[in-house]
Amino acid sequence: MSKRTYSTDGNVRGDCGHAHKTIYAAYLCAQRDGDGCQRQGGYSDRTRLVVRQGQLEVEPTPDEFDEWENGCPEQYHADRDAR
Numbered sequence: 001m002s003k004r005t006y007s008t009d010g011n012v013r014g015d016c017g018h019a020h021k022t023i024y025a026a027y028l029c030a031q032r033d034g035d036g037c038q039r040q041g042g043y044s045d046r047t048r049l050v051v052r053q054g055q056l057e058v059e060p061t062p063d064e065f066d067e068w069e070n071g072c073p074e075q076y077h078a079d080r081d082a083r
């Protein structure tokens with residue numbers, strides 16, 4: 001069985017094109033994309049979690065969806081403050 005990988009997608013920005021190993025990494029990627037867009041006066045609509053099993057896109061499990069929605073905020077803020 002192939003590994004699950006995570007990516008983020010938005011109608012305008014499109015797929016981030018990565019195969020993140022964790023949801024948290026995908027979350028940070030989406031945040032970084034949002035930061036970059038904000039600097040140019042826009043915003044990122046890359047808010048959809050894409051889960052792939054090998055090449056195949058699959059539905060996120062409730063746990064995965066939960067993790068994405070919660071976005072590991074504490075860890076994220078700690079990272080951001082350290083920047």
Ligand SMILES: [Zn+2]
Pocket residue numbers: 007008016017018019020026029030
């Ligand atoms: Zn990415």
